[in-house]
Amino acid sequence: MATTAIKEEAVHRDAGLAREIGVWSFAATIINVVVGGGIFAAPAALAGSVGAWAPFALLACGIAMGAIVLCCAEAGSRVPSSGGTYAYVEAAFGRGPGFVCGMMLWLSCVLAAGGIAAAFADAIVALYPVGPAGVQRVVLIVAVMMLVTGINLRGAREGARFAGVMTVVKLVPLLVFVGVGAFWIDPQNLKPTGEVDPGSFGAAIILSIFTFSGMETMLSASGEVSRPEKTVPRALMLAMAGVLLLYIAIQTVAQGLLGPQLATAKEPLAQALGVVHPALIPLIAVGAAISRGAWLGSDVLGAPRIxxxxARDGFLPVALGQVNDRTQVPTAAILTHATIGTALALAGEFTWLVLLSALATAPIYIGACLAAVKLRREDVQLIGPAFRVPGLGIASAVGVLSMIALIALGQPNEIIGLFAAIGLSTLLYFLRR
Structure with a gap:
């Protein structure tokens, strides 16, 4: 696809949208969508795989995800258009691969939205039961989805501002956990014991990657980012570096407080902080619930843009590609995504919805890594001078190989489901043509 044609398509796709999201707002929304409820449970699973070696597994994961982040940073500076990774892959490899990537991206987002909304409601019901649990669960799911949808319907700036505020709120209990718990660490609990077989260490790295995914959701709102050729790479790298440091700190403190007990803890952060004082346990429990609700705000900001x-590219009904003249947001797309996410939350459970979502991100990241190399080779720059990553070829290779490893470590039925979804998306593209 010639650069001129790519520019014309991007201009058409983003027409009517307001570029109002700056570096700090964009970074906050990325942190919000990456730091979801999973970090409140992940430390136990990581400790169960590799024990006190878990912080090193997170660091290794950070290298793999860092390679993907660098590829997305360069690709995002070259093609800062609505759809994010869908736009990168389409610009690099054409409409067919772009459509498949976009379908996997939206599928991942809507499955995760259903799973997180369900987990949010289940956590509130467990903490504060009021009346029949089933009824309360339905009310909570519908209420939280209506709240975040209503905010995002008011405008991209309002959606980003809400996500930014909620990011601060959700980070408070995690920072309290690290800041307070660090003074109660038992150094003996941090000493790795025994050997860890490569399979367990690899599984821990893949598990870590699940907790780092989510940036692709917010990249879908690149068509509403101001000075995107600079804002996208800066915000992306700032956010993901902060997430890596936070995750390593959380894992280290949890291990230092609980030691071998961390591997079997059902609520690891709450139980770890209980070592300091039992009165601090509710802080983490409430923080986990707020974190999930806040995550939905960023999802409904980014995912509907896919x-x-x-719709702007002719694959979906025209109504989904229309922008509200007053709020300058795609109202129909937001309502459609939120409605499907709500239905999934009401019908499903957190575990299987989020697991399917996490595995679906692998081909998205592979596509983004390969697209970054192709876009540089063809010198595609839609707005201004692109951000250039040193050693982009190496970063792309590391990202692709790590995602292939993630797919290989999935269960057979999950792998079959993933390729079935890719096959169905391919079929839909040819049928739609």
Whole structure:
């Protein structure tokens, strides 16, 4: 696809949208969508795989994800258009691969939205039961989805501002956990014991990657980012570096407080902080619930832009590609995504929805890594001078190989489901043509 044609398509796709999201707002929304409820449970699973070696597994994961982040940073500076990774892959390899990537991206987002909304409601019901649990669960799911949808319907700036505020709120209990718990660490608990077989260490790295995914959701709102050729790479690298440091700190403190007990803890952060004082346990429990609700705010800000981009490109009904004249947001796309996410939350459970979502990110990241190399080779720059990553070829290879490893470590039925979804998306593309 010639650069001129790519520019014309991007201009058409983003027409009517307001570029109002700056570096700090964009970084905050990325942190919000990456630091979800999973970090409140992940330390136990990591400790169960590799014990006190878990912080090193997180660091290794950070290298793998860092390679993907660098590829997305360069690709995002070259093609800062609605749809994010869908737009990168389409610009590099054409409409067919772009459509498949976009379908996997939206599928990942909507499955995660359903899973997180379900987990949010289940956590509140467990903490504060009021009346029949089933009824309370339905009310909570519908209420939280209506809240975040209503905010995002008011405008991209309002959606980003809400996500930014909620990011601060959700980080408070995690920072309290690290800041307070660090003074109660038992150094003996941090000493790795025994050997860890490569399979367990590899599984821990893959598990860590699940907790780092999510940036692709917010990249879908790149069509509403101000000075995107600079804002996208800066915000992306700032956010993901902060997330890596936070995760390593959380894992280290949890291990230092609980030691071998961390591997079997059902609520690891709450139980770890209980070592300091039992009165601190509710802080983490409430923080986990707020974290999940806040995550939905960023999802409803970013993910509907995939449907919007699809509609602008002729793959979905025209109504989904229309922008509200007053709020300058794709109203129909937002309502459609939120409605499907709500239905999934009401019908499903957190575990299987989020697991399917996490595995679906692998081909998205592979596509983004390969697209970054192709876009540089063809010198695609839609707005201004692109951000250039030193050693982009190496970063792309590391990202692709790490995602292939993630797929290989999935269960057979999950791998079959992943390739079935890719095959179905390919079929839909040819049928739609």
């Amino acid at each position: 449907l919007f981009a699809f």
